[in-house]
Structure formats: C-alpha cells, structure tokens
Amino acid sequence: MSKQQKQIVYFLFFSILLLVGCRSSNQSIKIGLNTELTGEAPAVGASCVKAATLFVNKMNQDGGVDVGGKKKPIELIIADNGSKADEAVVVAQRLITQNEVVAIVGPNISSCAVPASEISENMGCLMISPWSTNIHTTTKNDGAFKKYVFRACFTELVEIPLLAQFAMSHLHLAKAAVLYDMSSESPNSAAHQFQESFLKAGGKIVAMETYTSQDRDFSAQLTKIQASHPDILFIPAYYNDVPLIAEQARNLGITAQFLGYNSWSTPEIIQLDSHHYLDHAYFSNHFSTESDSPLVKKFIQSYQSTYGTAPDDIAALTYDTMGLIVESIIKAGSLNRTAIANMMANIEDFTGVTGTYKFHQGNHDPFKNVIVLTIENEKFVYVTTLQPE
Amino acid sequence: MDYIIQQVINAIQLGSIYGLIALGYSLVYGVLSMMNFAHGDLFMLGAFFCLLLEKIIPLPLWLALLLTMLVIGCLGALLERLAYRPIRHAPKVSAIITSLGCGLILENITLAMSPYPRHMPTLFQNSIFHFHGITISSLQIIVIGISLLLMILLDVMIRCTTLGMVIRALAWNRLMVSLLGIPANRIISFTFALGAALGAAAGLLYALTYPVVSSSMGIAIGWKAFIAAVIGGIGNMRGALLGAFILGSTEVMSITMLPSTYRDLIAYSLLLIILIFKPYGILGEPPTQKI
Amino acid sequence: MDFTPEKQSPILEVSLLNKNFGGMRTIIDLSFELAPKECLGIIGPNGAGKTTLFNLLSGIIRPSSGKILWFHQEIQKKSSSEIVHLGIARTFQNIRLFKQLSVLENIRIAYDIHLTYTPLQALLRTALTREEEKKSAQAAMELLDVFSITSLAHQPAGSLSYGDQRRLEIARALALHPRLLLLDEPAAGMNESEMYQLVELLQWIQKKFHVSMLLIEHHMAFINGLCDRTLVLDFGTLIAQGTLEEIRHDRRVIEAYLGEAVT
Ligand SMILES: Nc1ncnc2c1ncn2[C@@H]1O[C@H](COP(=O)(O)OP(=O)(O)OP(=O)(O)O)[C@@H](O)[C@H]1O
Ligand SMILES: [Mg+2]
Numbered sequence: 001m002s003k004q005q006k007q008i009v010y011f012l013f014f015s016i017l018l019l020v021g022c023r024s025s026n027q028s029i030k031i032g033l034n035t036e037l038t039g040e041a042p043a044v045g046a047s048c049v050k051a052a053t054l055f056v057n058k059m060n061q062d063g064g065v066d067v068g069g070k071k072k073p074i075e076l077i078i079a080d081n082g083s084k085a086d087e088a089v090v091v092a093q094r095l096i097t098q099n100e101v102v103a104i105v106g107p108n109i110s111s112c113a114v115p116a117s118e119i120s121e122n123m124g125c126l127m128i129s130p131w132s133t134n135i136h137t138t139t140k141n142d143g144a145f146k147k148y149v150f151r152a153c154f155t156e157l158v159e160i161p162l163l164a165q166f167a168m169s170h171l172h173l174a175k176a177a178v179l180y181d182m183s184s185e186s187p188n189s190a191a192h193q194f195q196e197s198f199l200k201a202g203g204k205i206v207a208m209e210t211y212t213s214q215d216r217d218f219s220a221q222l223t224k225i226q227a228s229h230p231d232i233l234f235i236p237a238y239y240n241d242v243p244l245i246a247e248q249a250r251n252l253g254i255t256a257q258f259l260g261y262n263s264w265s266t267p268e269i270i271q272l273d274s275h276h277y278l279d280h281a282y283f284s285n286h287f288s289t290e291s292d293s294p295l296v297k298k299f300i301q302s303y304q305s306t307y308g309t310a311p312d313d314i315a316a317l318t319y320d321t322m323g324l325i326v327e328s329i330i331k332a333g334s335l336n337r338t339a340i341a342n343m344m345a346n347i348e349d350f351t352g353v354t355g356t357y358k359f360h361q362g363n364h365d366p367f368k369n370v371i372v373l374t375i376e377n378e379k380f381v382y383v384t385t386l387q388p389e
Numbered sequence: 390m391d392y393i394i395q396q397v398i399n400a401i402q403l404g405s406i407y408g409l410i411a412l413g414y415s416l417v418y419g420v421l422s423m424m425n426f427a428h429g430d431l432f433m434l435g436a437f438f439c440l441l442l443e444k445i446i447p448l449p450l451w452l453a454l455l456l457t458m459l460v461i462g463c464l465g466a467l468l469e470r471l472a473y474r475p476i477r478h479a480p481k482v483s484a485i486i487t488s489l490g491c492g493l494i495l496e497n498i499t500l501a502m503s504p505y506p507r508h509m510p511t512l513f514q515n516s517i518f519h520f521h522g523i524t525i526s527s528l529q530i531i532v533i534g535i536s537l538l539l540m541i542l543l544d545v546m547i548r549c550t551t552l553g554m555v556i557r558a559l560a561w562n563r564l565m566v567s568l569l570g571i572p573a574n575r576i577i578s579f580t581f582a583l584g585a586a587l588g589a590a591a592g593l594l595y596a597l598t599y600p601v602v603s604s605s606m607g608i609a610i611g612w613k614a615f616i617a618a619v620i621g622g623i624g625n626m627r628g629a630l631l632g633a634f635i636l637g638s639t640e641v642m643s644i645t646m647l648p649s650t651y652r653d654l655i656a657y658s659l660l661l662i663i664l665i666f667k668p669y670g671i672l673g674e675p676p677t678q679k680i
Numbered sequence: 681m682d683f684t685p686e687k688q689s690p691i692l693e694v695s696l697l698n699k700n701f702g703g704m705r706t707i708i709d710l711s712f713e714l715a716p717k718e719c720l721g722i723i724g725p726n727g728a729g730k731t732t733l734f735n736l737l738s739g740i741i742r743p744s745s746g747k748i749l750w751f752h753q754e755i756q757k758k759s760s761s762e763i764v765h766l767g768i769a770r771t772f773q774n775i776r777l778f779k780q781l782s783v784l785e786n787i788r789i790a791y792d793i794h795l796t797y798t799p800l801q802a803l804l805r806t807a808l809t810r811e812e813e814k815k816s817a818q819a820a821m822e823l824l825d826v827f828s829i830t831s832l833a834h835q836p837a838g839s840l841s842y843g844d845q846r847r848l849e850i851a852r853a854l855a856l857h858p859r860l861l862l863l864d865e866p867a868a869g870m871n872e873s874e875m876y877q878l879v880e881l882l883q884w885i886q887k888k889f890h891v892s893m894l895l896i897e898h899h900m901a902f903i904n905g906l907c908d909r910t911l912v913l914d915f916g917t918l919i920a921q922g923t924l925e926e927i928r929h930d931r932r933v934i935e936a937y938l939g940e941a942v943t
Contacts, residue, residue, distance in 0.1 A: 217599060
C-alpha cells in the first residue's frame, strides 16, 4: 500500500513541476518520459522516473545543456502509459505533437515499447527504450533498424554469447543443460542464443528442456536433465520460477552450476530463495552497484541520498538513456529532431553508469559490456565485467 | 530403470495434486450440475491462507492443514450462498460467468494484498532419501500420503455414509431430494465446503512442494484439474482421480520420451482422443432423466 | 356428502384453488375436502390438470390463488420439504427414483427425514450417527419386506422391473411416515396381476399405517378397489364427484370422456 501512496505523491509532485515548468518552456529542452507508472509494472516506472528526475535536476543545477553555444535547461515531461500498449501509443503521440518534445525515454516493457516505437519512427522523433530487449523495438519487419529508435540496454545477442564464453573460459565447464520457459519470448530466445553460442564456443549441450509459464513442477524435466549429467544448468526463466527450479534440481541430486541472465536481476529472487539453493549461481546483468568507477559511485550516492534506496537496473539504464540524449543534443548543436537522431546513431564511446556504449555500423542496439553477478549471503555480488569484441 | 522409477514417482506426485483439485470440481458438478470455475482460486486461497497463518503463528503441518481446510471450506460455502444460489435457476451460462467472475475477484483481492509472489515457509524438516539412484523427499512422501488419505476418506464418505448417500442422490435429482424433506440447500452448502476444503488442502500441499505463493497460481493448474475431471467423467469422484492420474502420467511420460516442448501438445491431444471415444469421460455416464 | 353418517372434520381442505401457466388456466376454482383415513380417487382425461393438482399440494409449484388447508393450517406457500415434514408424501407419474442408488438406499434416504444429526456430525460419524444409521437401515429393510423386494435390496434401483420400481417409489414415500399419500398413476405400466397385488397391498397399508390417500388412476378397477369417493377433473374444473357408480351416470363426465370407455 505504502508503495502506491508513494507513487501518488511522486505523481502529484511531478505534475506540479510540470505545471510550473510550462510557463518558462520556450527556452527549455523538452524530453518526454513514456513510462509504466501504473498497471503490471509500476516498480519499473517508479525507478525510471526517479533516475530521470535525478539526472535532470543535476543538469539544470549545473546550468543546463549547451545547445549551439547557449545553455538551456531540460524540462522533463512525465506521462503514464499504464503498462498498456494502446496507452503507450497515445502517450507517444501526445508527447510528440502536443508537448513537442525533442526525444522520448521509454517505454520500458516490450509490449509497450514495440507499438510506441512505430509512432516515434513515423513522426520522426528520437525514442530510446532503457530496458526493452525485444528485437522489434528497434528493428522493422524487414530487419532494418528504425531510424529514430534505439535502446540503452544490450540485447540477448550481446549478452548471451558473452555469458556462454564466460561459462567456458572462466568456469571451465563444457557440458550444459538448459531448462527454459518456452511460452515467454525473452527466455525462449535467450535459450536458443545460448545453445548456439555455447556450441560455437566449443561446449556441448546435453539437454534442452522446456516448460510453460505457470508451471511449478519441473521434476520430470529435471529428472531427464539429471540423466544427462550436465556441468551447467542454464535457467533462462522469469525470476519467480528460478528458485523453484533450483530447489527441485538440488533435491533431485543435480549438482550442476546454475547459470542465469538478466531476468534474474531482482531482489525478489533472493527473497523467494530462502533456502539458498541459488547461492553461488552466476548470472549476467546490466548493472552492478559494486563498481569501482567514480561515475557509478557518484550516481549511486546521489540516488541513495535522494530516494533512500539503491538504484536498480532500470534506474541505471534510464540515467544512461538521459545521458545519451543529452550527448546527442550537444553534438547536434540544435533542437532539430532529425539532427539529434542522426547524432545518436554515431555515438562511438559514451561512458554511462552501466558501462561503455558503442553504436556503430548503423546498429541501434548498443555494444556494451555485460556484468556477471553471483548470489552470496542474500546479496548480489559483483564477479566480473565482460567486454564484447 | 531408476530413471523410470523416478519419473513414476514424479507422475504420482503430480497426479495426486491434480486429483485433489479435480475432486472439488466433480463434487460440485455432482450436486449442482455447474462448473465452479472459481475452484482454482480456492486452491490458491488455501496456499495463501496457510502462508498468512504461518506468518502469525507457526503451526505444525496437521494443524495448519485442518485450519486451512476449515476456513476455506467455510469460504466455499459462503461463495455458494452469496453468489451461486441466487442464480441457481438462471441459464447455465450465467453460472459459468458468475463463477469465473468470483474467481477473478478472489484473485484480485489477493493481488491487492500481495502483488508479488511470496515464499512459502517449510512446515517441517524436509529430508531427502537416495537409494539406488532414486531420490525421494520426506515432503513428497507426506504430500502423496495426505492426498491419498483425503481421497480415500472422501470415497468412503461418499459410498458408505448416509451423508454420502444424500450427496449421490442430489447428483441424481435435486428436486426429489427436497421432496423427501431433506434440506437440500444445507447439503449443497456442505458439499461446496467439502470441495473447497479439498482444493485448499491441495493448495497448501502444492505450496509446500513448490514454495512460491502467488495470486495467479491457481489458474493454470485449475484448468488442468478441470480437464482431468472431465476426462474421468465429471460428477464421478473415482473418475476425477483416474483422470488426474492419467493427465499427470501423460505429462511426465511425454517429457520422458520426447522433447519437453511437446508435453502439453501430446497430453492434451491424448485427452481429446479419449473424449472422442468416451464423450462423457472414462467413468462418466450419459445424462438420463433429470429435472 | 351431506348424508355422511359420522361427519369428521377434514384433514385437507382445498378451496377455490387456481393455477395459471402464462395465460393458460390449468386449475380453475377447485374446491374439495378429504376426511381422515379416506381414499379419494381423482380421474379425468389427459391434460385435465391432475398432476398439476398434486404439484400444488406437494409444494412443487405455487397456486395463482386459493387456499390449501392441512389440519386447518394454510400450506399453499410452503416449500416442498416443509410439506413433507408436515406429513404429505407423493409418488410420480414418471418414476423418480435415485436410479444409481441401491434399493435399500432409496428407502434409507427417505428415513433421513427422521434423523437428527447435522452434516458435520455425519462426516465425523459420531456414535449418535452410527446408532441412527443402524436404526434407519433396519426400518428400511422391514419396509422392503412389506413390499416383498427384500431380495433386491442391494441392486441399483434403476435395474428393477417397472412394476418393482413403482412399488419401490411407494415404499419410499411411506418411509417418510406420511399421513397423506399422493399416488400419481401408481398402476401405470403394470400388468393385471401386479395391479391386483398392488391394490391389496395398498388396502393393507391404509389399514396398517392409518394413512389417507389421493389417488390418480385411469384404471377404474383400481379406483374401485380402494376409493370411497372420486373427483372428476376436466380442463381444470371439478365436473363431478361421488361414488364411481354415481359418476358413471353423470352426463358431463360422459361428455368429457367423449366416448372414451369408462369401465
Ligand atoms: N409447468 C408447466 N408449465 C406450463 N404448462 C404446464 C405445466 N405443467 C402442466 N402444464 C399444462 O397443464 C395442463 C395439465 O397438465 P397435467 O400434467 O396436470 O395433466 P394430467 O391431468 O396430469 O394429464 P395426464 O393424464 O396426461 O397425466 C397440460 O396442458 C400441461 O401442458
Ligand atoms: Mg398427470
């Protein structure tokens, strides 16, 4: 309950900001936030708003953004898409036509990001999704990239090959089994990507087993997996399934190393795993709060002091999204939407809190580093950073 | 060989959970000829209630089980009284919609109370036994044991007691039962309570075995158990159990012999084939003269 | 009627009873009385409203207007199970046994009305319930004996012959210890000898259990053997009443049956 109340307070607070901001809007840089404040993913929207606001306040305190020699403040326009596809589309249209933003951050969840990206593409306004990993967010049906749409997170195409290599060369484990949720898009593509990459890296896939969302009993699949004696069990699955799979696997006597990907990255997974079956499991992720980089440390510190909690992946990715937009505006030297989008496509080395970004060869999905975490003492612990070639 | 035995154990465990839930569908269908689609959510509430209970006062398993069955049983009776009885003579589709609606309400109440999946505490020390490559946990033994015990108790009750006789009579002809001066409504409430209590017991056992409790946990398994009840012959208790074990073992068998991707495809195709040859389910009988 | 020697106060009084289904008047201003221990026959062509009358008396449907007095108490608004408790039991034109229950169970379930425990007690099978169940089983067996179907006690009721099913239904109604028995065509589908057996049985029952009867039948011989007085219904209206002999010569009755043999 208190979470919702908090959200309402935020919402009111930002609405007021918005109203106050409207008066002096002639001179400001308008950036829209198309995010999930209500509906199925309110936690996502909350982190997104927090990080974007933090970024804007910091920039404006420093005097604003240099646009062609003139410093201009940023005005953030926050809009709720209710985690629904149709609302996300309406919000995108409104931000572009009525609020006249120069760029849009979000949506985050793919079911909203994909349809909203069509609007940005048609109307020619930069959109960067901090968190959507679906390929269709940034690509058209023919496979070409949408001119105006980017993302700030890596896709499975970057993440999973690095994870497979990590398993082979760091962990020196060469026999992998995979158990995945075939009815969900991301786990499904992660599983197949892993299969391909792991084979390419010289490993062997001894079992590929599936289940469907809502299943709770995996014993038949795991019994089959156990018979194939894997060294690794890769579990691309949503976080609430993972602890169940881990527990049943261990109880059946499977001793393989557990491996996961970014879907694991939520504190709830630790809460659900009260018997520590996931201890020492490795998983790849966007972000770690344990980095040594001064940039990251500063971000975490100011986030923590403003909101009282540590930033999560979405906050970090949103913060970088804002950074990418500002970087493109500065390079473009104007508030022309097309100029900004063109500059975005040429960013070769941007360093954000989630690592270094590279958009080259017309690719709108960034090449960036992947972080490996492990679970220890009910905490995510940083292991290493993997660099793409 | 031990691989096969292990899979047989898996099938029995799955089948006994499906069975407990399927019994609830069949019981209610038996006395009212209606599908209580909120049953999967009563299953979920069983798990949820036990979770709450354990948060407040940690109770031993048997006591938690009894309390959960009692409370959810009463809730089931209340549901019948408040939602289903007023529309008993309305068209069948109204009853279906009402029960679906009730299910959604129950789901959303729990969703409002706890939007995130919760971890279910263990109610006793689980130990795992290995022999000759076969693994079985004390939890599995207890879950299967309690399920079978409840099933046998219900079967004895239905077959050998006066109350069971009245429930069977209700299944045949409700009007005639009240013409014999028996308070049919009270028996119907009681049957509902019984079905809900069995569902709740299944929910609790399920949550112990797969210790994540969420408001949507009853949906998929509720449908599966419903299918099991139909396959066995809806309204027939032994049929419900038969259907449940057939469904459980087909699922496990198709995973064992084929890529697990085909599990649901194979399991449900087989069930459809059964229905083609036995349209009223394996032990079901075509409806004869009813009012 | 005015000449009845010892006029007893009636147990059942029906006055100005009406029942409409939609616009169709099925029972029209029907009034009659039933004396204690009397057996009253009811005849009439198909669709006359005889079964509808029984449905009204047994509380399955409510009258559109009019009163039904049972021991001077209005019962036309009571539910069918309340009416059973007041002592009116019935059988059906189309047999309504619990066909998948055994013969014995069909009787025992009727004895349930006399049992005092609650479902929860029944579930827990307390000493009390066991005692009661034993008693009801015993009484049920005795009743089966009277109807000479003891040997079939454990067969499913649905497997019995038609005649046996009819008898079982009467036995089940009797198990409710009624003071008034409503029999809707009890001899339908029976052969001659079964019918005469049934007449004897009912005569014996009437004496032994001191039960009154309302009897719908098309077989005049059956009515003749049991009833002192008969009502004739046609299109919901009472067109004649009296002894069979009196009715046979009533002009309206002859017209109503339009040449149908009233023999
Ligand atoms: N529930 C009902 N709804 C509408 N009409 C009804 C209903 N019950 C009976 N009727 C009509 O009332 C009329 C009388 O029916 P009823 O069954 O009482 O006749 P009956 O005298 O018992 O005839 P039978 O000798 O064939 O048994 C019939 O025309 C019947 O169609
Ligand atoms: Mg009739």
